[in-house]
Amino acid sequence: MTRFVLYRVAQSLFVVVGVVLLTFVIVRLVPGDPAVGYAGSRATPGQLAAAREKLGLDGSVFTQLQHYIADLLNGDLGVSIHTRQTVVADLTHFVPASIELVLFAMVIAVPVGFAIGRFAARHHGKAADIVMRIMTVLAVSFPAFWLGLILQTTFASTLGWFPIAGEYTSSLDGTSPLHVWTNLTLVDAAITGNGPVFLSTLQHLVLPGLVVAAYPVGAIAQLTRAGLTEELGQDHIRTVRALGFSSREVIGRFAMRPVLSPILTLIALVFAYSLVNAFIVESIFNWPGVGRYTTEAIQSLDTPAIAGVTLVVAIIYVLINLVVDIAQAFIDPRVRVQ
Amino acid sequence: MTVSPPLTSRIPSWINPSRLMPRDVLSVVFIVVLGILVLAALFAPWLTPYPADANGATHPLQSLHAPSAQHWFGTDGVGRDILTRVVFGARTSLIVVIAVLLFSIVFGTLTGVIAGYAGGVVRDVIMRITDIFLAFPALLLALALALVLPRGIPTLIICVAITWWPWYTRLAASVAASISRRGYVDSARTLGVSAQRIVLRHVLPNSLTPVIVQASLDAGGIILVVATLSYLGLGVSEPTPEWGLMVQQGQALITTNWWVVTFPALAILITAFSFNMLGEGLRVSLDPKKAGR
Numbered sequence: 001m002t003r004f005v006l007y008r009v010a011q012s013l014f015v016v017v018g019v020v021l022l023t024f025v026i027v028r029l030v031p032g033d034p035a036v037g038y039a040g041s042r043a044t045p046g047q048l049a050a051a052r053e054k055l056g057l058d059g060s061v062f063t064q065l066q067h068y069i070a071d072l073l074n075g076d077l078g079v080s081i082h083t084r085q086t087v088v089a090d091l092t093h094f095v096p097a098s099i100e101l102v103l104f105a106m107v108i109a110v111p112v113g114f115a116i117g118r119f120a121a122r123h124h125g126k127a128a129d130i131v132m133r134i135m136t137v138l139a140v141s142f143p144a145f146w147l148g149l150i151l152q153t154t155f156a157s158t159l160g161w162f163p164i165a166g167e168y169t170s171s172l173d174g175t176s177p178l179h180v181w182t183n184l185t186l187v188d189a190a191i192t193g194n195g196p197v198f199l200s201t202l203q204h205l206v207l208p209g210l211v212v213a214a215y216p217v218g219a220i221a222q223l224t225r226a227g228l229t230e231e232l233g234q235d236h237i238r239t240v241r242a243l244g245f246s247s248r249e250v251i252g253r254f255a256m257r258p259v260l261s262p263i264l265t266l267i268a269l270v271f272a273y274s275l276v277n278a279f280i281v282e283s284i285f286n287w288p289g290v291g292r293y294t295t296e297a298i299q300s301l302d303t304p305a306i307a308g309v310t311l312v313v314a315i316i317y318v319l320i321n322l323v324v325d326i327a328q329a330f331i332d333p334r335v336r337v338q
Numbered sequence: 339m340t341v342s343p344p345l346t347s348r349i350p351s352w353i354n355p356s357r358l359m360p361r362d363v364l365s366v367v368f369i370v371v372l373g374i375l376v377l378a379a380l381f382a383p384w385l386t387p388y389p390a391d392a393n394g395a396t397h398p399l400q401s402l403h404a405p406s407a408q409h410w411f412g413t414d415g416v417g418r419d420i421l422t423r424v425v426f427g428a429r430t431s432l433i434v435v436i437a438v439l440l441f442s443i444v445f446g447t448l449t450g451v452i453a454g455y456a457g458g459v460v461r462d463v464i465m466r467i468t469d470i471f472l473a474f475p476a477l478l479l480a481l482a483l484a485l486v487l488p489r490g491i492p493t494l495i496i497c498v499a500i501t502w503w504p505w506y507t508r509l510a511a512s513v514a515a516s517i518s519r520r521g522y523v524d525s526a527r528t529l530g531v532s533a534q535r536i537v538l539r540h541v542l543p544n545s546l547t548p549v550i551v552q553a554s555l556d557a558g559g560i561i562l563v564v565a566t567l568s569y570l571g572l573g574v575s576e577p578t579p580e581w582g583l584m585v586q587q588g589q590a591l592i593t594t595n596w597w598v599v600t601f602p603a604l605a606i607l608i609t610a611f612s613f614n615m616l617g618e619g620l621r622v623s624l625d626p627k628k629a630g631r
Contacts, residue, residue, distance in 0.1 A: 011469065018470030026482050094354050137618060141558055141610035144587060145569050146603040222618075228542075276475040280566060298485055298570060310482045314473045 004329050012322045019314045024068055027307045030062065077311070078304035082296055087308035088295060096183035097167070098282065099288030102274045104186075104209040109216035110267060116217070118251065119225025124229050132221070139218030144277050148211045148284040155207060163204050167329035194278065208285040212278050216270045223266050227259035261331060268324040272317040350605050365619030368612040377607060379428040392420040393580035394577035394603055402595050412597035414588065420597065422606050423579040428581045430491065431609065435560045437495045438502055439553050446506020447549060451508065451541055454514025454531070465511065468504035476501040484572035498563055504557065509552055513545040547624050555617030559609040565606045581606045 043051065077087035120132040156164040167185060180188055186205075189198035198242065231237060232255050240254050279291030286292065290309055295303035383389045387408075391397075397417030405412040413421035420450060453464040471479070480497035487493040516525060526536055567573040568582030576583075581602040588598030 011466070014466055015469045015473050018467075019473050022470060022474075022479075023482070026486060107539050120437075133618070134615075137614045138611060139608075141562070141607055141614050142595075143562055143565055143582070143585070143603060143606045143610070145566065145582075146599070146607070148601065149585075149589055149592055149603075157593060272475050276477045276481075279477075279481075280569065294481070295570060298572065300479075301485070303486070306482050306485055310474065310478055313475065313478055317475060 001329065003042060005326055008322055008325050012318050015318050016315060019311065020072065023307050023311050023314075024065055026310070027303050028064075033106070033200060033324060074310075077294060077308040080297070080305040081302040082305065083293075087304050090305065091290065091308060091312055093183060094288065094290040094293045097185070098275060098278055098291060100184045100186060101205065101208055101278050101282065101287055101289055102212060104213035105278075106203050106216060106271060107273060108266070109213040109270075110220060112213075112218040113220025114224055114263070116221040118228060120221065120225040120249065121228035121232060122251065124232070129225075132225070136218040136221040136225075139214045140222075142214055144211055144214070145280045145284060147214060148208070148281050151207045151211060152284060161202075162207050165204075165284075167201060167204055167288050170330075188222065204285075204287075208281045208287055210277075211281045211284075212274050215277060216267075216274060219266060219270050220263065223263055224259060227262060230253055231255040246279040261328060264330065265324055268320045272313070272320055275313060275316070344600065365616055366625070368616040368619070371608070371612045372616065375428055375612075376432065378425050379432050382425045382429060386419070386422040386425050387417040388422045390427075391422045392577070392579050402591070402598070404595075405597055409559075411601040412595070414584070414598050415591070420584075420601050421562050423584060424581070424601050425603060426579040427581045427584065427605060428609075430574060430578060431564060431606075433491060434494050434498065434564050435557050438499045438560050439557065441495075441499045442503040442506050443553060446503040447510040447542070447545060449503075449561075450507040450510025450512075451514045451537055451545065453536055454511035454516075455541060457515070457518075461515075464507065468507045471501065471504045474501060477566060477579055480563060480567060481570070481572060484567050484608055489573070489575040491574055491578070494564055494567060497567065502560070505552065505556070506549065509548055510545045513548060514541045516576055517541050517544050540564065549619060551621045551624055553617075554613060554620055558613035558617065561606060561610045 001308065019045060069130055075088060077091070079085070080087050080090050081091065083090055116132055120129045120136075123129045133200045155161045186198060188194075189201060232250075237250060237255055240250055245253070275290075278289060279294055281287070282289045282291035283295040287305075292314075294306065294309050296302075297309070359486060378385060381391070388391070388395075391613075395418070397413070399416055400409075400413050400417035401408055403413040403417075409419050409421065411424060414420055414423070449464050449468075453461040476498070479501045483497045483500065484493060487496065496509050514537075523540055525549050526540070527533075564573060565580075565582030565585070568580045569586045571583075571586065573583060574580045584602035585606075588595070588602070
């Protein structure tokens with residue numbers, strides 16, 4: 001077990017080094033001069049040189065790489081061109097909002113996807129199963145930006161059931177100001193007992209949360225259905241049925257266990273996928289997360305910001321995978337042997 | 339009178355049409371839908387009413403006409419026929435999908451088979467490299483690359499392909515590894531059959547079925563990534579017709595002129611949905627575990 005964990009950790013470290021190199025290469029490919037973007041097109045040569053130094057663009061490729069890695073080790077991701085703040089400061093502000101949105105979506109998606117998959121498997125081959133199959137494939141095929149636009153125009157603009165965009169009603173900053181602890185607005189509002197902000201944030205989360213949840217619901221339902229259908233066809237399940245267990249018990253006590261482990265892996269993968277999917281949803285609903293930050297960075301060719309986001313999301317992804325693999329090894333001894 | 343053996347026995351099992359043909363009626367429906375899409379894309383200049391609208395022609399006087407007999411899908415902000423641009427947009431999407439899959443399948447299968455068959459250090463090096471590329475969610479790496487490369491179809495292909503090939507390497511490697519341990523491959527090796535021949539005759543054909551299923555499932559995902567990149571302004575540039583770009587340009591008009599967004603968005607949804615349903619159907623009907631049922 002210890003050997004497996006050490007091996008997986010070493011492997012992840014190797015991947016992180018690769019990710020750092022790849023990000024560096026991408027940033028180096030930038031056409032045009034990011035220093036001009038930072039200092040402005042009418043900057044003097046002296047100002048340009050200063051901007052170049054500030055952005056780490058002076059010296060040979062090798063010295064730049066050295067600086068890049070040294071800065072990374074010091075927790076320095078450079079300065080964003082469009083916000084003029086350090087990328088680290090920007091990210092600590094924007095990443096929690098994105099995680100809040102994706103977590104909210106997953107809280108909806110995991111039980112719903114699971115229930116749909118289970119329902120479809122119980123009615124395998126019947127009309128209900130086919131309808132569910134079509135619905136789940138539809139959910140994973142829907143372009144997130146279109147679903148976002150549809151929900152926004154229908155439920156916010158036309159019906160007025162939910163707010164159109166934003167994180168919470170801004171006038172609340174005057175009446176019940178929020179004390180920031182974790183940058184997760186819902187959590188901050190809850191622990192400081194700020195009811196109005198909590199409710200308002202919840203209302204603002206519903207529409208973008210549903211859009212982000214669409215893909216995970218479909219993916220989780222499909223895997224649950226496929227796994228359960230296969231499991232229910234096995235001989236030992238037939239034996240269990242013959243022993244007189246109810247249909248509910250057959251699934252809950254016997255057929256579900258082997259299906260849970262791949263679903264756990266899928267949830268981790270889908271979480272990372274949704275984090276990037278949320279990028280588009282955030283810009284539509286003006287949710288102050290890393291996606292809105294990225295889309296703004298795209299408009300201004302803000303390479304330090306893009307590189308920072310790419311690096312951080314990739315590292316989050318590697319960490320999630322590492323944790324899931326180690327958890328799997330604890331649950332399922334077969335994983336350890338490989 | 340000689341009785342000819344049944345057709346299927348003369349065809350190697352991996353291209354046996356009865357195994358490849360999905361028994362699922364739904365799959366056939368989606369093959370037809372995708373077939374129509376491919377034909378429409380191929381013959382777009384002859385099928386569409388205003389082919390010039392796909393190449394930069396504008397008609398400001400016909401701006402934002404609602405769907406009618408002249409313009410079935412209406413016209414956009416600069417008076418271009420949306421039906422024409424949606425059909426031409428199929429070309430953009432399909433070219434990217436085909437190029438990405440071709441590259442991923444060829445490069446991925448090649449590296450995967452080498453990794454799986456060779457094993458040892460070769461396998462470790464190849465697999466660790468795929469790990470690095472798989473550490474990026476596909477859209478994110480594509481987004482970062484699209485930002486630094488010049489706009490256009492080649493860039494779209496490069497950005498998506500670079501995030502896609504590792505899946506095929508992994509798939510092919512696992513199939514190749516399991517096949518190279520089989521008894522008959524061992525026998526072939528003992529009989530002095532060259533490694534090259536074993537790979538070509540046994541390992542590659544057996545890797546094909548899972549690769550086909552994966553390709554069909556992936557095509558839907560690629561359609562969505564391409565549309566998303568274009569929607570973010572990182573794909574093709576005007577006047578090239580692209581569905582994601584058309585949605586982005588029309589989104590401000592969604593409440594007043596619904597058709598500008600709806601038709602290109604529907605095209606994305608229907609294409610991605612058809613590929614996904616087809617992949618799903620193929621996965622079930624080509625599953626060796628169910629071959630006997």
